Amino acid sequence: MKNNNLYYNKEIETMNRGDLDSLIDEKVKYTIKYAYENSKFYKKWFDKNKIEIKSIKTHEDLKELPIITGDTIKKNQPPSTNFFNFKSAKNKNIVTIHETSGTTGTPKSFFLTENDWEKYIEKYARTFKSQAFKSNDYLIVCTSYGMNIGAESMSLAAKKLKITTIPEGKCTFPIRILKNYKPTSIVGSIFKFLRLAERMKENKLDPQESSIKRLIAGGESFSEESREYIEEIWGVDVYNTYGSTEGTMCGECTEKKGIHVPEDLIHLDIYNSNTETDPNMRLENNTPDSNLDCSESCFLKDGKEGKMILTTLLSKEDKAGTLLINYDTDDSSSVITRKKCGCGRTHMKIDNPTRDAETINIFGNSINRVDIEAGVFQRENMEYLTGEYESFLYGNETENTLRISVECKDYSNLNKKIVEDNFLSSFLRKNNDLKEKYYNDEFEIIFNFLEKGKLEFYKIKGRPKRLIDRR
Numbered sequence: 001m002k003n004n005n006l007y008y009n010k011e012i013e014t015m016n017r018g019d020l021d022s023l024i025d026e027k028v029k030y031t032i033k034y035a036y037e038n039s040k041f042y043k044k045w046f047d048k049n050k051i052e053i054k055s056i057k058t059h060e061d062l063k064e065l066p067i068i069t070g071d072t073i074k075k076n077q078p079p080s081t082n083f084f085n086f087k088s089a090k091n092k093n094i095v096t097i098h099e100t101s102g103t104t105g106t107p108k109s110f111f112l113t114e115n116d117w118e119k120y121i122e123k124y125a126r127t128f129k130s131q132a133f134k135s136n137d138y139l140i141v142c143t144s145y146g147m148n149i150g151a152e153s154m155s156l157a158a159k160k161l162k163i164t165t166i167p168e169g170k171c172t173f174p175i176r177i178l179k180n181y182k183p184t185s186i187v188g189s190i191f192k193f194l195r196l197a198e199r200m201k202e203n204k205l206d207p208q209e210s211s212i213k214r215l216i217a218g219g220e221s222f223s224e225e226s227r228e229y230i231e232e233i234w235g236v237d238v239y240n241t242y243g244s245t246e247g248t249m250c251g252e253c254t255e256k257k258g259i260h261v262p263e264d265l266i267h268l269d270i271y272n273s274n275t276e277t278d279p280n281m282r283l284e285n286n287t288p289d290s291n292l293d294c295s296e297s298c299f300l301k302d303g304k305e306g307k308m309i310l311t312t313l314l315s316k317e318d319k320a321g322t323l324l325i326n327y328d329t330d331d332s333s334s335v336i337t338r339k340k341c342g343c344g345r346t347h348m349k350i351d352n353p354t355r356d357a358e359t360i361n362i363f364g365n366s367i368n369r370v371d372i373e374a375g376v377f378q379r380e381n382m383e384y385l386t387g388e389y390e391s392f393l394y395g396n397e398t399e400n401t402l403r404i405s406v407e408c409k410d411y412s413n414l415n416k417k418i419v420e421d422n423f424l425s426s427f428l429r430k431n432n433d434l435k436e437k438y439y440n441d442e443f444e445i446i447f448n449f450l451e452k453g454k455l456e457f458y459k460i461k462g463r464p465k466r467l468i469d470r471r
């Protein structure tokens with residue numbers, strides 16, 4: 001039986017498609033008006049390109065507006081400009097300021113109003129509800145607190161649902177936390193769960209015997225194979241969340257067949273990966289039509305993978321601190337379905353997003369870190385491997401070598417052939433061109449089996465880079 005308790009905002013979360021689309025269009029109109037009235041960047045863009053804001057009436061019309069990137073934000077804030085051109089609320093309405101560096105470079109500034117926070121919290125609250133959290137759940141948050149808003153908004157969402165939070169901020173907490181408080185859930189990442197399970201076993205606590213009922217993975221993409229392995233060693237479901245300081249917060253429900261996008265709060269379009277995303281050029285050229293010629297080819301049909309482009313949607317009276325319209329997330333995904341989900345929610349579901357920064361090109365074939373991970377985590381391999389890996393690509397126009405380094409559980413008990421064969425069949429199965437080049441000796445894959453602690457990334461601070469292009 002579906003009852004109110006399964007949802008955070010039942011009316012919105014289960015709204016039928018027609019009503020939901022109308023609601024979105026209503027919000028698009030207000031959002032555009034707000035952008036024009038409150039954002040220096042958008043006012044300038046609309047004026048220069050002579051776009052009547054009243055002509056933007058539906059979410060389809062967003063396709064005629066520029067795509068902005070992290071670089072656009074950086075070029076529109078100090079030191080590049082005197083003002084924060086994307087800041088879209090008065091100082092008195094801003095409650096926090098955040099910086100996000102993404103993967104590289106100068107941080108981008110984000111200003112948040114009370115309203116923004118309320119919506120961030122609502123998005124996570126809906127996700128938690130969809131993952132069957134109840135008020136008697138105890139949640140350890142392993143995500144770091146600070147300039148990134150993830151951990152903080154999750155904690156506030158949990159508080160709203162009366163879930164008890166244990167705000168560790170990292171996943172290296174003492175095992176007694178698990179023994180003493182008997183938490184039911186952990187927010188972390190696939191590799192944090194892998195290492196924590198290892199540490200628990202060393203401390204005589206079998207993850208399967210622990211109080212944990214579900215794990216919430218976020219912060220980075222992962223392969224289905226690694227998820228399945230984590231689910232097996234913990235004996236619980238692993239649910240996915242996708243979120244960033246820019247305001248994307250999407251969550252996977254207990255059906256585990258895609259990540260729900262809160263469509264009334266974020267509008268998401270999937271663009272062709274080749275779409276040009278430099279509106280500064282257009283601004284200077286003042287050619288309002290130059291961005292329209294791709295309206296057919298730029299937008300992908302459901303099921304096709306491409307760039308995730310998001311727009312914050314505002315309701316009347318809402319104030320956004322940093323309003324983003326058509327923002328390139330630097331992540332890729334595809335729409336799985338817009339039909340009603342088994343959980344009762346009607347909001348569309350997308351595939352697990354992958355980071356564009358973790359995609360490399362080998363002879364015109366896009367390979368993401370997750371493709372490598374899927375090969376490593378083949379179930380039979382996990383008898384010999386810890387799951388930790390890193391990979392490097394070397395080569396030139398005619399020859400490429402992919403070197404995969406894997407960490408072994410026990411170097412003296414290792415079947416290299418099994419690991420290599422499983423990896424190759426998983427990796428090459430997905431790509432006929434690379435398979436052909438592999439058997440023609442144009443593309444080489446070599447394996448490097450290492451003892452625990454010997455991978456290169458252990459020597460480098462920060463999040464491990466697992467796919468490195470050394471060409």
Ligand SMILES: [Zn+2]
Nearest residue numbers: 253341343345
């Ligand atoms: Zn669902």
